[in-house]
Amino acid sequence: xxxxxxxxxxxxxxxxxxxxxxxxxxxxxxxxxxxxxxxxxxxxxxxxxxxxxxxxxxxxxxxxxxxxxxxxxxxxxxxxxxxxxxxxxxxxxxxxxxxxxxxxxxxxxxxxxxxxxxxxxxxxxxxxxxxxxxxxxxxxxxx
Numbered sequence: 688x689x690x691x692x693x694x695x696x697x698x699x700x701x702x703x704x705x706x707x708x709x710x711x712x713x714x715x716x717x718x719x720x721x722x723x724x725x726x727x728x729x730x731x732x733x734x735x736x737x738x739x740x741x742x743x744x745x746x747x748x749x750x751x752x753x754x755x756x757x758x759x760x761x762x763x764x765x766x767x768x769x770x771x772x773x774x775x776x777x778x779x780x781x782x783x784x785x786x787x788x789x790x791x792x793x794x795x796x797x798x799x800x801x802x803x804x805x806x807x808x809x810x811x812x813x814x815x816x817x818x819x820x821x822x823x824x825x826x827x828x829x830x
Contacts, residue, residue, distance in 0.1 A: 732796035
């Protein structure tokens with residue numbers, strides 16, 4: 688991972704600000720995973736890409752991640768701090784696409800490319816079904 692200074696971060700912000708969120712993720716991913724060609728990043732399992740991004744964030748800004756969540760009923764905010772090291776403790780350190788077989792169906796882990804394929808869909812149910820279709824391969828009967 689390349690260490691970034693203040694001017695580097697500002698340039699990255701300016702480059703990424705007009706882009707779609709998924710494209711910004713891949714822009715950051717290229718910095719977090721300089722060992723991979725940029726064209727391969729979109730096919731990494733989301734877990735592997737998110738792990739690299741969290742490691743980069745932890746290196747640059749520290750392990751403590753201040754966060755908050757708002758109560759939908761009363762509007763109050765609950766502030767908390769997450770620990771990146773604890774979150775990374777469950778990471779599997781693998782760029783391979785894990786698969787899960789469930790009820791006769793095989794599912795692979797999603798990638799950024801999979802999310803990009805359904806990103807323009809406004810109907811969340813349709814988007815979810817399209818994403819599921821991309822990630823599944825029938826072992827038994829078809830979906």
